[in-house]
Amino acid sequence: MEAARKIIHIDMDAFFAAVEQRDFPQYRNKPLIVGGLPGSRGVVSTCSYEARQYGIHSAMPSTTAHRLCPHAIFVKPRFEAYRDASNSIRKIFADYTDLFEPLSLDEAYLDVSQCNRCKGSATLIAKDIKAKIKQQTGLTASAGVSYNKFLAKIASDLDKPDGLYLITPDDGPGFIETLPIGKFHGIGKATEKKMHDLGILTGADLKTMPLASLQDSFGKAGLHYYHICRGIDNRPVNHQRITKSIGVEVTFQEDLDNRETLLIQLQNLLSKALGKAKEKKLAAYTLTIKIKYSDFVQITRSRTLSKAITENLNTLPLLDDLLKTAPTDRRKVRLLGVALSSLASPNSNRQIDLFEQFQ
Structure with missing residues (x-):
């Protein structure tokens, strides 16, 4: 019988706020x-x-929070400060395993199945990682430990903040049976409602x-x-996680209706996305x-080009053309966003069948 994997999900506690409270004592306990x-x-x-x-x-919304x-x-x-803290945390992960998959600046999966630290105990490894994060960064993390990514992710949220929760292979199926559908990772509000309409509550x-x-x-x-409700999740922890898209957006203080202003805003957003x-x-x-x-x-609105989109490419005609296809004259604009996709190495010989060029 194949041995169960040992998966840890690390989730930093209130990460951005915790970095601010660490760096500025006047924010602490407030x-x-x-x-x-x-x-x-x-x-x-x-x-x-x-x-x-x-x-x-x-x-x-910030107005509601206020x-x-x-x-x-x-x-x-202060994203630079958050990235610095995240990089320090990832260096700690690398001390235990090469198989860690960052999901964002503040969370990651680790496969410690082959790690011999802490006598090979995933729970003790998670405890050790939490202690090192606290010692080296001054920040607290919560950890979920289980035999697959789905359960490890859920476990990390069960004992926050500064928590550590284990779901064993023996406990997994029974745990999932009692779990409300809304607590399933990956099931959003719309899917939850649809399941409730079908009589699926847990x-x-x-x-x-039936499948x-x-x-x-x-x-x-x-x-x-069908698989996850049976405790089956064979997704690997992928250290070489592929970035599928890069996006930035902005919500305006006041609605915009001037086309030239919208175009300038899109250019600024594209410049930031290209920087990323x-x-x-x-x-x-x-x-x-x-x-x-x-x-x-x-x-x-999207467009795919035959050449890479770079700062040296004249993107103004492209943005202008995309904007022309959008009904901006009839309504004011609250938010603009730009996303880059079809990503590849700059040196790859990428080919596409259908394209339009903008000189």
Whole structure:
């Protein structure tokens, strides 16, 4: 019988806010919100646990957060500081295994199946990693330990902050049966509602559904749901995780309706996205713009080129052409975004069948 894998999911606790409280003692033990400032159209990126006591959470509009806690401290993100802390944490991961998969700056999967540290105990390894993160960065992390990525991810959220939770192979199937569908990682609000409409409230309910029924209702995801409710998740921890897209966006303080201004904003966003691509040593061949109107209707427009999109390429005609296909004259614009995709190494001999060139 094949031995169970040993997977750890590390999730930093209120990461952005924790870095701010570490670096600025005056923020400690106070409700702190990192994100948009009060009176802006921004949102909460991260908030401290002191702020969460007031019902504040990530992605909440900053105006709502300020209403819930008027005395909260609002600060703008300092991404360079967060990247530095994240790099330090990843160096700690590398001391234990080459198989770690960052999901973002503040979380990662680690496969420690072949790690001989701490007598090969995944739980003790997770405890050791948490201690080193605290010692070297001053930050706390929560860890989930299990035999696959799905359960490790869920486990890391069960004992926050500064938590450590283990789900063994023996406990996994029973644990999943009692888990509410809304707690399943990867199942959002829309899918949760659809499942509730089908009478699926828990993992046990999901387990009673035939595979064919799940595929009829949820398409390709049906097979994934069929497996995870049985504790089956064979996805590997992939250290060479492929970046599929790079995007930036901005929500405006006031709605925009001037086409020239929109074009300038798109150019600025594209410049930032290209900077990120350059940092990752990637070239992009597809450009997508996103427009959200004042009535919250959202559209996207894309174009794929035969040559890599770079700072040296005249992208103004491309942006102008994409903008022309969007109905910007009838409604004011609340948000603009730019995304780069079809990513490849700058030196790759990439070929595409259908393209348009802009000189």
